[in-house]
Amino acid sequence: MNNENKKANKKLYIALLICTVVAVIAIIATSIILGVTSSSGPEDPITPGITDPTDPDKNKPNEPDDTNKPDEPNEPDEPTTTKPEYGMPIASYELGQECVLTELVWSNTLHWFSTHNGTDFTAEAGAQVKAVYDGKVTSVKYTTQDGYVITIEQSDGLIAKYKSLSADTLVEEGTTVTTGTPIGYVSDSMTSEQNDGAHLHLELTDANGDYIDPMTKLPAGSEK
Numbered sequence: 001m002n003n004e005n006k007k008a009n010k011k012l013y014i015a016l017l018i019c020t021v022v023a024v025i026a027i028i029a030t031s032i033i034l035g036v037t038s039s040s041g042p043e044d045p046i047t048p049g050i051t052d053p054t055d056p057d058k059n060k061p062n063e064p065d066d067t068n069k070p071d072e073p074n075e076p077d078e079p080t081t082t083k084p085e086y087g088m089p090i091a092s093y094e095l096g097q098e099c100v101l102t103e104l105v106w107s108n109t110l111h112w113f114s115t116h117n118g119t120d121f122t123a124e125a126g127a128q129v130k131a132v133y134d135g136k137v138t139s140v141k142y143t144t145q146d147g148y149v150i151t152i153e154q155s156d157g158l159i160a161k162y163k164s165l166s167a168d169t170l171v172e173e174g175t176t177v178t179t180g181t182p183i184g185y186v187s188d189s190m191t192s193e194q195n196d197g198a199h200l201h202l203e204l205t206d207a208n209g210d211y212i213d214p215m216t217k218l219p220a221g222s223e224k
Contacts, residue, residue, distance in 0.1 A: 096120030118203035125198040147189025163201040164190030
């Protein structure tokens with residue numbers, strides 16, 4: 001009986017030894033695994049928009065997408081202004097007495113010598129007279145010497161007077177006209193030039209009241 005107990009105790013001892021060895025090996029293996037894991041350090045947090053922390057070019061934030069960016073309003077175009085051009089006052093005419101400002105000329109009506117401060121356009125009575133430049137009518141009146149007269153203050157600063165018109169004028173004081181606007185009709189109402197027949201007598205003056213030869217401004221005129 002003693003021999004059997006000794007054998008049983010020996011087997012139990014061997015079993016406990018084996019269990020102890022296995023437990024020690026398991027503990028050592030677990031320690032090694034935990035040590036290796038802790039030595040590698042925590043992983044770096046992933047930053048949105050950065051794909052590779054070691055590449056500086058890849059670390060740049062994504063450029064904003066301009067595809068859906070609203071269009072910037074276009075700068076308003078500057079208004080274009082076109083300078084008016086002079087036109088002829090009558091479509092069909094013959095040039096009568098020209099403007100003579102520095103010499104004396106003979107008057108067929110008054111029978112004396114004097115300067116002639118405007119240009120005469122001889123035409124049939126009733127021929128339509130047009131504005132030679134843009135401006136505003138400042139006066140429509142009748143005088144015995146000049147007949148029916150329309151005065152226009154032009155946008156270029158000059159004053160135009162259309163004399164020897166008929167009574168049926170086409171504009172009134174305050175009317176705005178442009179080059180070519182019909183304003184009246186040719187007649188022989190200018191008594192101071194009545195012997196010259198039906199014609200338009202056109203005068204131009206500057207801001208100081210000095211006379212200017214109309215033909216230096218009109219398309220058909222020669223430069224003087």
